[in-house]
Amino acid sequence: MLVYIQGMRKSAVAVLFSVLFLFGIFSTNAIAADSQMAVQGNIAYIVKAGDTLYGIALRYGVTVQQLVASNNIANPNLIFSGQQIIVPVSKTSTALSPIDDTYIVKAGDTLYGIALRYEVTVQQLVKDNSIVNPNLILIGQKIIISQGAKTVQTTGAMLHQIATVLGESPDNLPSMIPLEAGYTSASAATERTEYGYFVTFYETKEPVPINDSALHNQDIARQIATFEAIVYVDKAAAAKAIDHHDAAEGFSPDAPTIDLGYGIAGYQNSGMGKTLLGWNEGNWLLEVLYPIGNQMGIDLAKNSVNELETVFLPPPNDTGRIRVDVTNPSQMETMIMWQKNEVVYRIDSTNNPIDILDMTASIKN
Numbered sequence: 001m002l003v004y005i006q007g008m009r010k011s012a013v014a015v016l017f018s019v020l021f022l023f024g025i026f027s028t029n030a031i032a033a034d035s036q037m038a039v040q041g042n043i044a045y046i047v048k049a050g051d052t053l054y055g056i057a058l059r060y061g062v063t064v065q066q067l068v069a070s071n072n073i074a075n076p077n078l079i080f081s082g083q084q085i086i087v088p089v090s091k092t093s094t095a096l097s098p099i100d101d102t103y104i105v106k107a108g109d110t111l112y113g114i115a116l117r118y119e120v121t122v123q124q125l126v127k128d129n130s131i132v133n134p135n136l137i138l139i140g141q142k143i144i145i146s147q148g149a150k151t152v153q154t155t156g157a158m159l160h161q162i163a164t165v166l167g168e169s170p171d172n173l174p175s176m177i178p179l180e181a182g183y184t185s186a187s188a189a190t191e192r193t194e195y196g197y198f199v200t201f202y203e204t205k206e207p208v209p210i211n212d213s214a215l216h217n218q219d220i221a222r223q224i225a226t227f228e229a230i231v232y233v234d235k236a237a238a239a240k241a242i243d244h245h246d247a248a249e250g251f252s253p254d255a256p257t258i259d260l261g262y263g264i265a266g267y268q269n270s271g272m273g274k275t276l277l278g279w280n281e282g283n284w285l286l287e288v289l290y291p292i293g294n295q296m297g298i299d300l301a302k303n304s305v306n307e308l309e310t311v312f313l314p315p316p317n318d319t320g321r322i323r324v325d326v327t328n329p330s331q332m333e334t335m336i337m338w339q340k341n342e343v344v345y346r347i348d349s350t351n352n353p354i355d356i357l358d359m360t361a362s363i364k365n
Contacts (some may be wrong), residue, residue: 025302042070042088047079105141112329113299114143121352122329124181146181160231171365172345178224178355179203186224189215199227222319225356231342235318238339244285244319247278260305266298274327277301281308284320284338291327300324300353307354311361314338314345324353336360 041239045056053076057064066074070088079085103114111134126134128146137143177186183203188210191198202221208214215221232238246265248255257265258277266279270292277297278287286304290297304324311318320338334356336347345363347355 004340045085045087045299046086047083048080049081051079051081053077053079053085056087060235062087102265103143105137105143107139108295109139110295110299111135111137113297113303114145120145121180143329170284172340172363174227174347174359174362175364176359176362177201177203178359180222180350180351183222187212187215188222197228201225201227205344224351225359226348228346230342230344230346233342235339235342238342238344239319241344242316242337242339244283244321247285247287248282250318258301260302261311262305265303266301279305281305282311282364283316283318284322285325287321289323289325296326296329300326303354307357311358313357314363314365315339322357344345 033348047056053064053067053073062323064076066088067073067085070086073079096346103116106341111122111125111131115125122134122142124146125131125143128144131137143195180203183205185207187202187204187208187357189200190211191200200215201224202208202211202215203224204215204221208221230238230241232241248265250269251267254265257267260266260279264279264281266277269276269278273292274289275292275294275297276287276289278285279301280286288297288301288304290300304322316338317340320336322334322336325333331350332353333353334347334353336356338345347356347360349359
């Protein structure tokens, strides 16, 4: 059942479906261990009390559909203790070891720009390269890019379970959750009100159940992003919430622009010590807010344009908007909103903006 609300977004008033958003736990370590066992062939798993086909699929990194097909299961909701389940695992499905890259600094490079390009944090580059001053790097300097655990992909089984609980299509959900090096699992805290749901995604150093108090322990868990959806009374109200407009609005035809690459022009508007750089791609409005005179804003805009040549955001109906605020480089804020008729979806994060673009692009619908 959909619950409609009218007007603009309120901080605690989110979404729609009168169901609770449940999010499981998935561990790269567990998948890697099972992959090493599986190189010899398929895995034979004996069902225990409390097992579900979905849980077995999640544990071994396969889909429910694969288990159903491999075991001729008529009803995926009905399995028995002691039943043998054949888990099909490809001989090539082994875990990849992290590989470090080396980058040679060129004229005009910044540590922030290099971090964006390689989808790591400035703090990680500083640590891996023993950099004393992150604002001072030299042409020809070698920068080690440590490619630790970066992302974890949700499985088809996980998406299917989430979609079933939500009454949603799996294509409306993120299929990729970004993890920083040092974190191996993901979990979530859910909040439901009379009007809808609000989900906070976490990266964790060990498996943590959803809604577990351990998610509030900063030694174990770190917030990645929040995801919500809001159903408005009609498309017009949803469009108003997005506040989409032409980035060139208010500029004269001969106003100077920033070449962001791929034929895309950015428009700058400065005041109060800040610059807002905006541009349009399809039905999307993209904006970067940064300190006046700081190259990082333009670097981020160009990196975003480049990234969106290889990944594709959900097609909004009718509009979408992205704003990244880097006025405080140590606390970057990314907000992504898009409209699907009367529904507005929103992701907020302080993680690497490029990672959050990729997370959003993993939503297929």
